[in-house]
Amino acid sequence: MKVLNHHRDLELYGMGRSAAVFKLKNENRVIKIFYSPFEETAKEEKQNYEKLNGNDYYPVIYEAGKNYLVMDFIEGKTFFECLAEGIPLEPYYMEEVDRGLQYAEKAGLNPSDIHLHNLILTKKGNVHIIDVARFSQEKKCTQWNDLKWAYTRYYQHAYFPKKIPRWVMYTVSKLYRLYRYIYN
Template structure:
């Protein structure tokens, strides 16, 4: 598909923002909402193994930052490939799998090899001059092939040191394989812990 077509798709998308709740009002029928986040919504493109990540106003600067960070990570299998970008969007690989959050909620085993792969991916980011930050359960994906993909890297260029992944890993190593650790963790518990963590580290 040519670049003007992706740009056209982006132009068909509109949002509403009420009480800090962003909703998609309309989009081209070739697009399907694939995921939403604090700064962007991801659309799957029909007939392609790609997605378009469109950033809400006023997160255009975040789009540029994420593009620059992905360019530095180019060549690593731990991160999606970027095919095109615009002032407020990125076109990248469609990643099919389960996030760490979904695995914990559904009782899918998080293997120690997954944690090792995350460590390798984050070390690669450090080696190219980035500072891995904001590593949480939603941006770590286990693919159908059992490999790890790390997404949402806009904050990898911040200077502040982030201990979130180390804290998660410490919890995994200390508690996850204990007999008393629950097979499934309710989503509301994980969301509550995440919210408290963000408040503590503001």
């Protein structure tokens, strides 16, 4: 998908598989607009955020429609950006993600699709989890446990680089998806 044009009060903030996200100028909110084949995903994500009920690990939803959500803007860097820029990911951040995911499980959700682009570290050192549309899947997702394994096995060692080129992370991601496809 490609955004050809948008209102001047919106700033394109990011694009994913199912939606584009725009920051509302002069507000601490974003609007996530789902591409036309993903209206059901918008509905699921809204329901999942409602179950999370404004928990500190997740953004609050203010408004929702057939193909959009208006929610908190979480200012910070994704874990992916942290790795690309050499900002160290402390063990405490992993524990915080675990706590946020445990909260989701207690709310009756099944955390899925947890990856480096969906985890945000704020300037104050708080961790937030975004993009919870797939938290209502029934299939068991091991992605977060696999990331934690790699973090413990490699990243925490003194000799492992704390700044990782984007192309390396994208390559590892593609290989991981291929591996999961073949062995699942």
